[in-house]
Amino acid sequence: VHTFTSHCAIVSQTRTLGSAGLCSILRVYNFDEFILSNNDVVLRSIAEDLRNCLPIEAMLNSEHLAIQKILEQPEPTVHVDAFLYDDDIIDSLCEKGKMSRNYCVVCGSHKTAPLEFISHSFSxxxxxxxxxxxxxxxxxxxxxxxxxxxxxxxxxxxxxxxxxxxxxxxxxxxxxxxxxxxxxxxxxxxxxxxxxxxxxxxxxxxxxxxxxxxxxxxxxxxxxxxxxxxxxxxxxxxxxxxxxxxxxxxxxxxxxxxxxxxxxxxxxxxxxxxxxxxxxxxxxxxxxxxxxxxxxx
Ligand SMILES: C[S@@+](CC[C@H](N)C(=O)[O-])C[C@H]1O[C@@H](n2cnc3c(N)ncnc32)[C@H](O)[C@@H]1O
Missing domain, CATH: 3.40.50.150 (Vaccinia Virus protein VP39)
Structure with missing residues (x-):
């Protein structure tokens, strides 16, 4: 239910079924703890579309100055666009080794420190x-x-x-x-x-x-x-x-x-x-x- 594929499915089904249809879909999908509003679903679907068009850091090569400024940060910093990646998605990318919340402070040791995250969008x-x-x-x-x-x-x-x-x-x-x-x-x-x-x-x-x-x-x-x-x-x-x-x-x-x-x-x-x-x-x-x-x- 929490995957984006099912969000998209709900969006498209809702367009044809209207709000009564959405209610029955919500009952069928049995969302735990909270009812996801249809607008949240649309925004999450937009975020998924944009994730598919962008590299994982959601920065473009044309953004020379921004990339340079990030490299100049005193602490190691990564771009994680908060509109595209919520905490659950970041966790799952970290589990797959595609993203990290930490960096190794002494190469080869097990000591790590949390990375600074910068978002260029509102979540x-x-x-x-x-x-x-x-x-x-x-x-x-x-x-x-x-x-x-x-x-x-x-x-x-x-x-x-x-x-x-x-x-x-x-x-x-x-x-x-x-x-x-x-x-x-x-x-x-x-x-x-x-x-x-x-x-x-x-x-x-x-x-x-x-x-x-x-x-x-x-x-x-x-x-x-x-x-x-x-x-x-x-x-x-x-x-x-x-x-x-x-x-x-x-x-x-x-x-x-x-x-x-x-x-x-x-x-x-x-x-x-x-x-x-x-x-x-x-x-x-x-x-x-x-x-x-x-x-x-
Ligand atoms: C941090 S993002 C803001 C994103 C968006 N407003 C949001 O809250 O999700 C800042 C954006 O401003 C754009 N920008 C910076 N200076 C600008 C200017 N003088 N005129 C138009 N856009 C500018 C950058 O290219 C960048 O995409």
């Missing part, structure tokens, strides 16, 4: 926290995901919110193509659009957005000068009073080591998030606490 858990708890009702609202990569924020927004338009802006053409493939296959075209573009050319999109999402968007992909320029562009153009900005990590942390003219206290007010409202099992509270929400003043 399913983070997406649900974002749309079901952190953000208000998005009916009729425009959301922009800056650096949409695999499209996790857009697909999550399509399934878990009523946002009228979800725009992804991604500078890497290969990732734009992957997002387009999913948008077409899952028929998200009515509300999701991806622009192959540098966000610094999208002033009017930012000016009209009701919600802007920025998950670790610049740090690994731009040099410090470019990061400073990009943050200034965002802060100059995201000015609609009352619009919302979601960042990982906090704005303070993102810009603290950059030379910018941004005065946070005049631009935004942080909205405190209640990380305890999210009661699903397997929550990674540390990851949730990295999510920050701001209101534009």
């Amino acid at each position: 399913l858990m983070e997406l649900k926290f974002l749309y079901q708890y952190a953000l208000p009702d998005l009916t009729g609202k425009i959301l922009v995901d800056v650096g949409s990569r695999l499209g996790a924020v857009l697909f999550g927004g399509y399934l878990y919110s009523s946002a009228s338009q979800l725009y992804g802006v991604e500078m890497n053409a290969d990732f734009c193509q992957l997002q387009e493939m999913i948008i077409t296959k899952y028929q998200f075209t009515d509300r999701v659009k991806v622009l192959h573009s540098d966000i610094c050319t999208q002033a009017s999109l930012l000016q009209n957005a009701d919600v802007v999402v920025m998950n670790n968007v610049f740090e690994y992909f731009l040099n410090r000068l470019e990061q400073a320029r990009a943050w200034e562009f965002i802060s100059h153009n995201m000015r609609k009073k009352g619009s919302l900005l979601v960042t990982v990590p906090s704005l303070e942390e993102s810009i603290s080591n950059l030379q910018t003219d941004i005065l946070l206290s005049q631009w935004v007010e942080e909205m405190k998030l209640d990380y305890d409202v999210y009661m699903e099992k397997d929550i990674d509270r540390e990851a949730l606490e990295e999510i920050h929400l701001y209101k534009i003043l």
